[in-house]
Amino acid sequence: MALTKDFQVAIVGGGIAGLTLAIALHARNINVTVYERAAAFGEIGAGVSFTPNAVEAMKVCHAGVFDAFERVCTLVSSPEKRKAGVFFDYVKGYDPALGPGEMPKIEFTIRSAYGQNAVHRAHFLDELVKLLPAQAARFGKGLTSVKQVGEEVEMFFEDGTTARADVVIGCDGIKSRVRRSMFGDDAPCAYPSYTHKYAYRGLIPIEKAKAALGDDLGGNAFMHLGPNGHLLTFPVAHGKTLNVVAFHQDDGEWPDSERLTRQGTRAQALKDFEGWSPAVQALLSMCDETLSVWAIFDLANPAPSFSIGRVAISGDAAHATSPHHGAGAGFCIEDAAVLATLLADPASTRETLPTVLEAYDAARRERGHWLVESSRHLGRMYDWQESMGSDMAAIHADLEERYKIIYGDGADAMCDAAREELKKRL
Numbered sequence: 024m025a026l027t028k029d030f031q032v033a034i035v036g037g038g039i040a041g042l043t044l045a046i047a048l049h050a051r052n053i054n055v056t057v058y059e060r061a062a063a064f065g066e067i068g069a070g071v072s073f074t075p076n077a078v079e080a081m082k083v084c085h086a087g088v089f090d091a092f093e094r095v096c097t098l099v100s101s102p103e104k105r106k107a108g109v110f111f112d113y114v115k116g117y118d119p120a121l122g123p124g125e126m127p128k129i130e131f132t133i134r135s136a137y138g139q140n141a142v143h144r145a146h147f148l149d150e151l152v153k154l155l156p157a158q159a160a161r162f163g164k165g166l167t168s169v170k171q172v173g174e175e176v177e178m179f180f181e182d183g184t185t186a187r188a189d190v191v192i193g194c195d196g197i198k199s200r201v202r203r204s205m206f207g208d209d210a211p212c213a214y215p216s217y218t219h220k221y222a223y224r225g226l227i228p229i230e231k232a233k234a235a236l237g238d239d240l241g242g243n244a245f246m247h248l249g250p251n252g253h254l255l256t257f258p259v260a261h262g263k264t265l266n267v268v269a270f271h272q273d274d275g276e277w278p279d280s281e282r283l284t285r286q287g288t289r290a291q292a293l294k295d296f297e298g299w300s301p302a303v304q305a306l307l308s309m310c311d312e313t314l315s316v317w318a319i320f321d322l323a324n325p326a327p328s329f330s331i332g333r334v335a336i337s338g339d340a341a342h343a344t345s346p347h348h349g350a351g352a353g354f355c356i357e358d359a360a361v362l363a364t365l366l367a368d369p370a371s372t373r374e375t376l377p378t379v380l381e382a383y384d385a386a387r388r389e390r391g392h393w394l395v396e397s398s399r400h401l402g403r404m405y406d407w408q409e410s411m412g413s414d415m416a417a418i419h420a421d422l423e424e425r426y427k428i429i430y431g432d433g434a435d436a437m438c439d440a441a442r443e444e445l446k447k448r449l
């Protein structure tokens with residue numbers, strides 16, 4: 024197929040952001056190469072769920088991305104919850120009024136067009152990789168820096184090699200080297216920040232959880248809120264296992280920002296959640312004796328721009344967020360949809376590329392920064408640290424407004440607005 028553009032795009036990093044963008048550009052017959060540090064594309068084995076805005080953005084990127092999602096996605100909640108589009112049911116995880124063994128009542132529900140879906144990251148990535156020709160990827164290419172040289176951008180790699188392209192998009196995650204190159208090693212946005220929350224992650228055979236908590240609480244997606252912590256559950260492995268993630272406030276510092284996980288114990292988790300509801304105690308008691316603990320980092324010092332000249336950042340490189348909205352990966356795919364739309368626009372040429380990237384920045388920066396901020400707010404609100412404290416009705420009202428923003432007006436409208444922005448700027 025003949026190329027549609029006179030320029031070459033380089034993408035640094037092949038996670039969800041980089042791969043969806045590469046697929047979207049390749050599908051539009053634009054010359055694209057992905058430079059990935061690892062020896063192959065790969066993701067950690069954890070699950071990820073997608074909000075409806077993300078699913079719409081997949082369709083804009085390429086029908087194959089949506090098909091890949093459909094192939095690997097499991098709608099894991101019970102049939103009644105699926106029918107009602109339940110994303111999460113919310114309960115009090117801390118309630119001194121509950122008697123021994125008494126289960127909490129549902130306070131409110133947040134819904135989503137795709138209900139509670141679970142995608143195994145590695146399986147999704149495997150499907151995405153099939154949509155990209157092998158020659159579009161270079162592995163073992165850890166980028167150290169980028170430099171604009173005339174009308175081109177030069178990339179420098181850890182193995183001493185270099186490469187050039189007309190435009191470089193950094194999709195190299197929360198510790199992005201592209202972002203550091205753009206703003207300098209001393210810029211506040213060069214490094215991620217600890218949100219002062221960590222999370223224990225555990226798995227329970229679902230039949231065991233149901234026997235202890237009942238079919239609903241033990242088998243579906245729930246959010247248990249309380250003081251200085253919250254615990255969420257959702258089924259994984261086609262409903263055979265209940266995934267438990269228990270977030271807790273940490274007033275100290277995380278010891279090593281290079282290593283974002285450490286080994287913890289069930290005993291420590293039970294101590295952190297001492298005095299919480301019988302349901303929370305039971306859930307933690309059913310987890311393995313050793314649990315992994317994840318430090319929650321984000322990009323609290325926002326990047327002043329998502330583009331400088333012919334270099335841009337996308338995905339976590341641009342707006343790494345804490346996971347409380349469950350929307351970080353979805354926003355990566357929105358970025359890819361907007362970038363691909365703009366780069367494929369008839370007005371996009373080798374000469375106009377800096378303006379194209381400015382239009383991308385204008386279309387995406389405010390929304391990206393909002394997600395990081397809003398997600399931090401959710402982390403505090405779920406931990407009863409915001410002004411509404413434990414007022415569940417006020418928490419519900421606040422959440423509904425925020426999810427309206429996340430679901431938005433649809434990916435097509437977002438891309439149309441970005442195209443208009445480009446027109447204005449040219």
Ligand SMILES: Cc1cc2nc3c(=O)[nH]c(=O)nc-3n(C[C@H](O)[C@H](O)[C@H](O)COP(=O)(O)OP(=O)(O)OC[C@H]3O[C@@H](n4cnc5c(N)ncnc54)[C@H](O)[C@@H]3O)c2cc1C
Nearest residue numbers: 036038039040060072165166196338339349350351352353
């Ligand atoms: C606990 C947790 C739960 C989450 N749950 C959800 C959820 O349910 N739903 C959701 O939408 N989001 C969720 N997220 C957020 C989501 O995981 C991220 O937003 C998303 O995976 C980021 O993708 P990315 O491609 O931008 O970055 P990454 O996945 O970090 O990929 C970056 C890629 O770049 C490569 N790379 C890095 N540095 C270099 C370099 N110097 N040179 C070359 N290559 C490089 C890496 O090897 C990697 O392949 C969650 C996050 C966490 C921490």
